[in-house]
Amino acid sequence: MDARHARYPFLGGAREAVEAAGVDLADVVATDRDVVERAVERVTRALTDREVGPMARSTRVELLSYPVARVLASLVDADVARRRYASAEAATAYERFTTDFDDDAEMRSVGSAGLTRDALLREFGLSVAVRRDGERYRMDVVPYLEYAASLRGEEWRLATRALSDGTVPIGADELDRLLRQAVEERVADGLPLSVPDAISSELSREVATIEETLAELDFTRDIDTVVPELFPPCMQHLLDGIQRGDHLPHHSRFAITSFLANIGLATDEIVDLYAVNPGFGREMTRYQADHIRGDSSPTEYTAPSCATMQAYGDCVNPDDLCDAVSHPLSYYEAKLEDADEDEVTDWRERDSDEDP
Ligand code: SF4
Incomplete structure (x- = not known):
């Protein structure tokens, strides 16, 4: 093999x-x-x-x-x-x-030789339908529509493309996104x-x-309450780090930002929560939050599981409740369920001079 x-x-x-x-x-x-x-x-x-x-x-x-x-x-x-x-x-x-x-x-x-773009095009029967056009490509409109139909974003709509001779102009990055879509359809085929x-x-x-x-994950769509005191230890630790102005590695920043997005914070609110420290990188946070939410990317991301957090060294100070969960979002859900109502004041509804 x-x-x-x-x-x-x-x-x-x-x-x-x-x-x-x-x-x-x-x-x-x-x-x-x-x-x-x-x-x-x-x-x-x-x-x-x-x-x-x-x-x-x-x-x-x-x-x-x-x-x-x-x-x-x-x-x-x-x-x-x-x-x-x-x-x-x-x-x-x-x-x-x-x-x-x-x-x-x-x-x-x-x-073993790596996969080339030409080989992948052949794999999906697209060698003829996709042609080089200088640094870019042109793709026959029928396969283009087949793969672009489920992609989010106005840029994929045919009305925004200069259709010519039944072909659509696309960049190499866009072609790769369409190939990703072809893979997804093949994996899903027959399931x-x-x-x-x-x-x-x-x-x-x-x-x-x-x-x-x-x-455990299904609830994530229902959580829309932000109470940092009830966050799992790992996320409290990462949030403290950001607010202190520590430079977090990419995986750690992704973990806390995706967690905050999953529990219902809007991009501007994440930026505000991080902004306690003036050097926190407003634009980077905004870009990352939009990306995680799926506004500027094809995927909406979920915060990493405990296993992934552990693998990256981001699982810090686990407590007893951690033994019973496999995901930081499950921890947070359990804490919210157990908390008295007067403990659960959403951070967004607090007086502006209260610390998050
Ligand atoms: S066990 Fe999970 S929830 Fe608890 S600190 Fe580690 S990563 Fe966070």
């Missing part, structure tokens, strides 16, 4: 490699814990972090975890899980192929799969775990 197939398991060649190896999926889920665990990680990370997590060290485990993850996403009783899973596979693929387009050193280091009983009963515990994660 090829490292490129593990890196891009949605490719037709990857599927053929699995078939050629005579892999029996029922056998894999019954006997190979590494594959099943990586598959569970793919789906849970898709729900919590909108990406599918780092690759397994074994090419075989990484490649086989993809069809098993599609089975798991099919067995979860929620369409939103399948949508988020397909979107996360596409987001991860996008990160990887845009890296490969710039420099395929990572793939060459494991003896939910019809899964044989032997496989679904073997995976029942894993499906329950994923459904628990989903249940």
